[in-house]
Amino acid sequence: MSLDKTMMPVPDGHPDVFDREWPLRVADIDREGRLRFDAATRHIQDIGQDHLRELGFEETHPLWIVRRTMIDLIRPVEFQDMLRMRRWCSGTSNRWCEMRVRIDGKRGRGLVESEAFWININRETQGPARIADDFIEGLRRTTNVDRLRWKAYLTAGDREDATEIHEFPVRVTDIDLFDHMNNSVYWSVIEDYLAAHPEIMKVPLRVTIEHDAPVALGDKLEIISHIHPPGSTDQFGPGLADRTVTTLTYAVGNETKAVASIFEL
DSSP states (O other): OOTTOOOOOOOTTOTTSEEEEEEOOGGGBOTTSBBOHHHHHHHHHHHHHHHHHHHTOTTTSOOEEEEEEEEEEEEOOBTTOEEEEEEEEEEEOSSEEEEEEEEEETTSOOEEEEEEEEEEBOTTTOSBOOOOHHHHHHHGGGOSOOSOOOOOOOOOOOSTTOSEEEEEOOOGGGBOTTSSBOHHHHHHHHHHHHHHOGGGOOSSEEEEEEEOSOOOTTOOEEEEEEEEOTTSOGGGOGGGTTSOEEEEEEEETTEEEEEEEEEEO
8 A cells, every 4th residue: 555545435324334414614614615624634533532432432442643644635625514424444453443534515515535544542651552352343344454554655855855844833722632732733734835835736635644753832843845746756656656746744853743745636
């Protein structure tokens, strides 16, 4: 698998697909009324918590950290629409799983696809913890992938040949239960970049973020961007050799915190 992977299609009608609806709110949209990436990521987190509660494992498996999130903006979901969100498992291992979330606008136009690599965390050690057997048994009802392994798709970019470098201020409201910058805030960086570079905001669009280390309050976070032209992008997957790939490296000093990629599907 690589950055140009094909996401598992929704198993329509499967009883273990978690299905919920809620309105698209004003705080979720950009100036043109589009569901923003950071807001979509919050919804992905929210339905994950609701799904966990529905399965009955919220007390025994309360803490999860996302390692990678891949989001495909196929068609924008727009203001005053109703979101239909479906969540199911697309791969498992003993300590982590991949979860798909599909977001449809009820009007029939908007569509956002996502897949996230989630790690179960032990409350005391703050390290990966084994998922209970009965929990894994339920997750596997929607997938035959039971030996899921981590493989990074992205590598950090260097400062020396960066297209641009800018600072992203970390606010106290960005910090979550783990005392780290919340996953959704990394996607605010994506929104900032797209607003400053509207020429790459072409739909359909795939954006992926991989997390290497947490960002803390007080960190001087810098975003290092690179633009990789066609002919130099086979490193991201054989299907991407003919298109431009933009990467953003989230760095604090010399330490890479995360890497993102953006390209047109």
